[in-house]
Amino acid sequence: GEMATRRILDARGQAGDGRGEGSTMRLIAFKPALWPVLLFLASSLLPAGCSVPRVIILHDPLTAEDHEQLGRIYEGQGKSDLAVVQYQEAVKKDRKRVSSLLLLGDLSFRISDYVQAESAYRQAIDLDPGNGDVRNNLAWVYIRTGRKLEIATEHVIEAMKLNPAHRPFYLDTLGVILLKQGNAGDAVTALKEAVATLPGDDRELLSQAQGHLADACRAAGNDGCYYEAVKHQRDLFRKPD
Numbered sequence: 001g002e003m004a005t006r007r008i009l010d011a012r013g014q015a016g017d018g019r020g021e022g023s024t025m026r027l028i029a030f031k032p033a034l035w036p037v038l039l040f041l042a043s044s045l046l047p048a049g050c051s052v053p054r055v056i057i058l059h060d061p062l063t064a065e066d067h068e069q070l071g072r073i074y075e076g077q078g079k080s081d082l083a084v085v086q087y088q089e090a091v092k093k094d095r096k097r098v099s100s101l102l103l104l105g106d107l108s109f110r111i112s113d114y115v116q117a118e119s120a121y122r123q124a125i126d127l128d129p130g131n132g133d134v135r136n137n138l139a140w141v142y143i144r145t146g147r148k149l150e151i152a153t154e155h156v157i158e159a160m161k162l163n164p165a166h167r168p169f170y171l172d173t174l175g176v177i178l179l180k181q182g183n184a185g186d187a188v189t190a191l192k193e194a195v196a197t198l199p200g201d202d203r204e205l206l207s208q209a210q211g212h213l214a215d216a217c218r219a220a221g222n223d224g225c226y227y228e229a230v231k232h233q234r235d236l237f238r239k240p241d
Helices: 031-046 064-076 082-094 100-110 114-127 132-145 149-162 163-180 184-197 204-217 223-235
Strands: 025-026 054-056
Touching: 025 082, 025 100, 025 204, 064 082, 064 100, 082 100, 082 114, 100 114, 114 132, 132 149, 132 163, 163 184, 163 204, 184 223, 204 223
Parallel strands: 025 054
Antiparallel strands: none
16 A cells, blocks of 8 residues: 555466366567567467466567566566566666556555565666656655664655655655654654645545654654644545444
8 A cells, every 4th residue: 555655657398288277388480560469369378277388489589678568467467476487578678667666666566576576666766866756665665564663764755855745655765764663743744744745636646644643642652733633534535424
């Protein structure tokens, strides 16, 4: 849920009999433009519960963009493991492709592979240091793992300088970091500003921020602040009488 506060922005052997996990097959030299379609259809036609045969690719004709698009298709089908492989292949093809690094980082975060998420986001920052949203994403990796919170703070503060328009989202991130560091008072201050300035039409984001504020108020021993935040959070989804 917390990553909703961000704003930013795939196989090996000789010919086998195809009867199971150990089966292999050699790819025919189809035209490059057909590869995404062929791979997509092959995966889609497999019966439920059937393992994907191992495939040797002697020469990969796909471009980084092809792999990225395949990754998006797999991700849209809920096949996160296949999507991750495609995003990794895209990065191997073009190590400066920021979009593939962001997709890899985002999906890795969602499946709780924080090591890979951190690596992808750090590479993206090296390539695009002016992208405040990627810094905010990396900060959330550190929040989830409870590590490098000082570095997370530095990234969020830098993000505010780079992209002032997204300050409300970054303040929510900063408030959660401060709370994890035991600084409940400053966390309340940051989160109060976040809930006051976040877009009013994004109820999910506001609800999450109000929840963070409620946690900070409770940690600070401020019951009034806590109950007010809880009330505001509930009111966001209350149906009109």
